[in-house]
Amino acid sequence: MPDPEHDQPEIPPTAEHKSGFVSFVGRPNAGKSTLTNALVGSKVVITSSKPQTTRTVVRGIVHRPDAQLILVDTPGLHRPRTLLGERLNDLVKTTLAEVDVVAVCLPANEKIGPGDRFIIAEMAKVKRTIKVAIATKTDLATGEQIGEHLLDIQKAGAGAGIEWAEIVPVSAKAGDQVSLLEELLVGLLPVGPQFYPDGDLSDAPEEAIVAELIREAALEGVRDELPHSIAVVVEEMGLREGRDADRPLLDIHANLYVERDSQKGIMIGHKGARLRDVGKAARLQIEALLGTPVYLDLHIKIAKDWQRDPRQLRKLGF
Numbered sequence: 001m002p003d004p005e006h007d008q009p010e011i012p013p014t015a016e017h018k019s020g021f022v023s024f025v026g027r028p029n030a031g032k033s034t035l036t037n038a039l040v041g042s043k044v045v046i047t048s049s050k051p052q053t054t055r056t057v058v059r060g061i062v063h064r065p066d067a068q069l070i071l072v073d074t075p076g077l078h079r080p081r082t083l084l085g086e087r088l089n090d091l092v093k094t095t096l097a098e099v100d101v102v103a104v105c106l107p108a109n110e111k112i113g114p115g116d117r118f119i120i121a122e123m124a125k126v127k128r129t130i131k132v133a134i135a136t137k138t139d140l141a142t143g144e145q146i147g148e149h150l151l152d153i154q155k156a157g158a159g160a161g162i163e164w165a166e167i168v169p170v171s172a173k174a175g176d177q178v179s180l181l182e183e184l185l186v187g188l189l190p191v192g193p194q195f196y197p198d199g200d201l202s203d204a205p206e207e208a209i210v211a212e213l214i215r216e217a218a219l220e221g222v223r224d225e226l227p228h229s230i231a232v233v234v235e236e237m238g239l240r241e242g243r244d245a246d247r248p249l250l251d252i253h254a255n256l257y258v259e260r261d262s263q264k265g266i267m268i269g270h271k272g273a274r275l276r277d278v279g280k281a282a283r284l285q286i287e288a289l290l291g292t293p294v295y296l297d298l299h300i301k302i303a304k305d306w307q308r309d310p311r312q313l314r315k316l317g318f
């Protein structure tokens with residue numbers, strides 16, 4: 001009699017499934033969102049050349065047979081100057097204590113500065129979370145610069161009492177070392193179940209993603225004038241009724257809030273030209289993301305000093 005138990009080929013011991021949360025921190029423009037996108041492989045998180053565009057905690061998810069890496073993209077930690085700044089920092093700190101790994105992004109083409117040291121000091125206060133340093137944008141630095149940067153990162157960590165679990169140089173733009181980073185991050189995760197079903201890229205509601213896409217479009221071209229003064233609220237979003245199923249149209253009504261009259265003028269532009277451009281750019285982005293033709297109805301409103309007013313902040317979703 002064959003013994004089924006012993007006829008089975010021996011199954012090699014496989015590593016157990018790992019899962020966990022990773023949060024990227026770093027000063028504005030450090031490359032957090034771009035890196036999240038490079039790891040997730042889809043445009044879920046919003047990037048822009050302007051600082052402080054990431055206002056919502058959006059998760060990108062890396063699905064692998066052996067692991068699930070959930071990326072929590074946080075607003076940039078910074079010295080708060082307004083009520084909004086304080087709220088964002090509180091949000092970041094709560095996030096950091098809850099994640100498995102926190103990774104600080106430090107651009108390789110720039111020296112470590114006071115802003116970076118502030119963030120590293122804040123990281124040092126979160127005791128249990130594993131700490132990683134990522135030298136981002138290595139395509140913008142020479143080999144020599146990168147080597148020096150890695151040493152500086154080591155020293156800055158030691159100065160704050162942090163022993164980095166890893167220091168990894170990457171270029172999200174060039175796709176350099178991104179998969180190595182993924183391997184290293186997965187290696188730091190605890191054994192755990194798959195938290196999200198396959199195919200989920202982000203758990204941010206579509207309205208929040210759409211609002212961020214509009215904000216991103218609105219920020220383009222007003223680089224220096226109003227970087228922190230724009231908020232977008234999607235008031236209504238839904239498929240237009242009475243359309244054929246093969247010709248859907250998504251109606252989106254959104255308000256773009258600025259703080260002052262003068263800013264409203266800038267946003268609208270000469271004879272409304274700027275607002276039209278912003279609307280078109282945002283519409284194309286939304287259509288690309290959601291795969292549906294979009295009618296975007298965009299209005300500009302003034303919410304006076306919204307960054308300092310708790311009532312306005314709540315209304316705008318902070």
Ligand SMILES: Nc1nc2c(ncn2[C@@H]2O[C@H](COP(=O)(O)OP(=O)(O)OP(=O)(O)O)[C@@H](O)[C@H]2O)c(=O)[nH]1
Nearest residue numbers: 029030031032033034047048051052053137172173
């Ligand atoms: N050359 C190069 N540019 C990069 C790289 N990663 C990011 N950038 C650029 O740096 C700028 C900021 O990148 P983001 O990913 O938006 O930075 P962030 O840290 O998420 O910024 P906030 O959301 O403002 O905190 C953008 O213009 C990116 O295109 C990189 O690897 N190489």
